Amino acid sequence: MGIASRRIFLSVVLCTLAGILSYRTAMGQMALYIHPRYELLVYGCALVVFLFGAVSWSTTSLPPRLSTLFLCIPVCIAVAFAPKPLGSAALVSQLGSLNAVVPATQPQARTTDTQQWNLYEWALASTVDITPYAGSTAVVEGFVVQNDELGLPEDQFMVARYVLKCCTADAGGVGMRIAWGNARQFRSDQWVRVSGTISVESSTGVPRPLIVATSVVPIEQPGRPYLIP
């Protein structure tokens, strides 16, 4: 490839990356990968990368071929793979540390109305003492986790979400068990809204919440699937 062709190729790759960063952010898809607070920064980055592409058009010192090739990797992956959030498969490897994202302090839930609590707020309550909440009404949204490693009985499944602090590399899962007669009707990663009452089980010696569901309704995946504490 001649110098002129390499210049053009580099410019195209840089401008494509700038386009991907802007498009994903504008379409809300960046929220599947990073914390929303970085979105403005990504827009700024896209602008600078676009300008890099523009100045590369007439550059006299091309980077090593390896740099351009490496830069093609995220560009190709971002184009080839449809945007998707972390799902149940990643959560299974975290089962040993489920709810570990809850901090040592006990930040207050947004409200005392438990019907408005999300899975993170229920995880917060569980780390102190879930017992006082037995009989409370719960309405939570999340994706279904069906896996033998959970060791759940036939009439139970788990509903879970990820809590994001920076990007998907630090995403940690929070989840609750759901008692529902036809628990196997939902496939893993199906998003559902669960309504029911909290029951507290202590079979393992540690009180654990269980939602005895009165309704489980399939819903669309939310635009921002991760919980942001």
Next chain:
Amino acid sequence: MNATIEQFVVIFLGIFYEAVPFLTIGALVSAGIHLFIDPVWLMAKIPRNRTLAALAGGLIGLFFPVCECGSVPAARSFISRGAPAPFGYAFALAAPVINPIVLISTSVAFVGVTGWGFVWWRIGLTLLVAVVTARFLPLQASQPGVADHSHTHSDDELPVLTWLRHASTDWLDMVRFLVFGAALAAAVQVFVPNGWFMALTDNPWLAVPAMMALAVIMAICSTVDAFVGLALLRTIAPNAVLAFLVFGPMIDLKSIPMFIGAFGTRVTVPMIALTAILTAAACLIIGALGWV
């Protein structure tokens, strides 16, 4: 599609999308250092004594709010503009923590829980490890990035264009290492579950190295790792969490390839070894004496 590949892609792109703006800021700062800082002035201001130069490098991050993705190209620029090598090394290691943004995020995360003690330990230990490591690293490194780092531009070019050319050269030089590091970190996260490391944390002697290894693998940006550390504090010994917060911002799977690209293996290998030994030893002593 295979769920493991999907998981890899989501984590890889997450790390890349989150890190690339910070690399861009680092490249712009690096180009600014190249264009606007006079080497003669710089050499006059920075002490020539290795220890003092390293101390100055460790503290200069207070004026350059960059995380690990941005500190490496900026450190390379400092060295290529005539700053003593220990100054640049200490800046690269310490700036991800010793900067205003991370100091605020660490304070917000920990002061309400542990008081100021944990915050001061993080700052003090980072500075100590960075300065001691930088002091003893080789001066004459096989520095491919430093040696080859030159730009040409015409004198009548607009300054902003010159700045962009410099920044794009720096950015393109470092982005391959970021891509490689992000892919490595994502692959290890997918194939080596965090639970393996968490299982080791029950042992007080293994907890510190296990948390350091976890920090290397997770490759979390230093601007937010305090909040991850806070969550870990519920189940992990405080000295091991301190090791996580001191070692992670200095050395992780996405920064190691960048260090190699900027300073060469002759500097990077002892840099990793010294940083690891000093952090582990200090955190084990702090834990044994019950100081955190």
